Amino acid sequence: MDVEAAARAGWQPLDLVRAFLAGGARFLQLRAKHLSGSAFLDLASAAVVLAHAGQAQLIVNDRADIARLAGADGVHVGQEDLSPVSVRAIVGDAAIVGLSTHTSEQVEQAVRAPVTYIAVGPVFGTTTKATGYECVGLERVREAARLAGVRGLPLVAIGGITLENAASVLEAGAASVAVIGDLLSTGDPEGRVRAYRDRLWR
Numbered sequence: 001m002d003v004e005a006a007a008r009a010g011w012q013p014l015d016l017v018r019a020f021l022a023g024g025a026r027f028l029q030l031r032a033k034h035l036s037g038s039a040f041l042d043l044a045s046a047a048v049v050l051a052h053a054g055q056a057q058l059i060v061n062d063r064a065d066i067a068r069l070a071g072a073d074g075v076h077v078g079q080e081d082l083s084p085v086s087v088r089a090i091v092g093d094a095a096i097v098g099l100s101t102h103t104s105e106q107v108e109q110a111v112r113a114p115v116t117y118i119a120v121g122p123v124f125g126t127t128t129k130a131t132g133y134e135c136v137g138l139e140r141v142r143e144a145a146r147l148a149g150v151r152g153l154p155l156v157a158i159g160g161i162t163l164e165n166a167a168s169v170l171e172a173g174a175a176s177v178a179v180i181g182d183l184l185s186t187g188d189p190e191g192r193v194r195a196y197r198d199r200l201w202r
Contacts, residue, residue, distance in 0.1 A: 003032040009184040021054035023193025031061035044070035064090040084113040107144045111151045120144040122159020138172040145173025
């Protein structure tokens with residue numbers, strides 16, 4: 001759940017969390033690039049309560065300190081954030097730690113890091129997040145899934161994922177997809193999450 005994307009779509013963050021949970025989402029990431037630390041902590045703490053009440057897990061983007069203080073289930077970091085080793089020192093061995101990758105070299109390094117899953121992207125074009133990387137495409141997803149599979153790590157695909165192309169990403173080897181913009185595209189995020197579940201869950 002991206003705070004800025006929520007605001008552009010006219011949603012309050014916690015209302016959007018409720019809508020995602022009502023639609024059946026069971027794994028959420030909270031992203032708030034421009035909130036102050038205290039505001040982010042307050043939001044994350046409230047979102048964790050909602051998620052756990054809905055039998056869902058919630059991880060925090062970038063901020064391992066916020067994740068730990070809020071009682072989140074883990075943290076997702078990028079290439080410019082704290083290393084997974086440093087993140088583990090803050091959130092502990094039991095927490096979920098995810099790491100974004102964009103190149104083959106980054107995937108090869110990630111599989112040796114203390115992570116729970118590896119993310120790869122952007123798979124397709126996205127306007128939600130400026131990564132500075134070109135779209136990796138389905139072939140990179142296949143390659144990353146093979147490398148991650150050697151370590152038994154699930155691969156999460158992100159970037160430009162829609163209801164129409166999500167199945168092709170899973171067929172390429174991703175264990176799951178991360179979606180932001182498309183969940184807001186219809187004005188009915190609860191219904192959109194439900195549509196993903198209906199189409200992709202086997």
